[in-house]
Amino acid sequence: MSPAATSAGTALRSIQQLGLNIPIGLAPSNMNYNAMHQYAGILPRELNFPGTTDAVNEASSRESRAALDRYVGMFKAAGLDRDMQTGTVWDPAAILVDALQHLGTNATAQQVRDYILSLSRYGGISGSYNFTDGRQRGLSIDTLAVMRWDAAKNGWEPASNIGGALPK
Numbered sequence: 060m061s062p063a064a065t066s067a068g069t070a071l072r073s074i075q076q077l078g079l080n081i082p083i084g085l086a087p088s089n090m091n092y093n094a095m096h097q098y099a100g101i102l103p104r105e106l107n108f109p110g111t112t113d114a115v116n117e118a119s120s121r122e123s124r125a126a127l128d129r130y131v132g133m134f135k136a137a138g139l140d141r142d143m144q145t146g147t148v149w150d151p152a153a154i155l156v157d158a159l160q161h162l163g164t165n166a167t168a169q170q171v172r173d174y175i176l177s178l179s180r181y182g183g184i185s186g187s188y189n190f191t192d193g194r195q196r197g198l199s200i201d202t203l204a205v206m207r208w209d210a211a212k213n214g215w216e217p218a219s220n221i222g223g224a225l226p227k
Contacts, residue, residue: 075101090143106208111185113146119202122182150183
């Protein structure tokens, strides 16, 4: 269990002991199956997380749909669950592999950096990456959504539209 999940468990237990019945938001670092199952007895009725929609198989762009379908298929074939933790590391690794496939394995760090900074509309599982705008982040607010844990379904569901707007 991560340190974030440990402190979240302490907070959730305190909220339960106080008898508070309010929506709770946790950091995406807590958005994993182990934490949800471990804290099942103390989870509030509504538990929300900011995150990318790959955890619920929603693509934020046309470019990301193919990458997300491959990702989901690989996890399904392996019989593994996907959550925010597996999704968080997927795109950076895929971008690095893409850079090395284009540049070769003898590429320098500067060449890899320059290649990544030239990417625009790169389809990852978390959205369409654009590194050409100078922010060096790749993703924007348009790829995020509020996610809600659904204990009955044993998974997350979108609580907002992609970009954070509430559903109509």
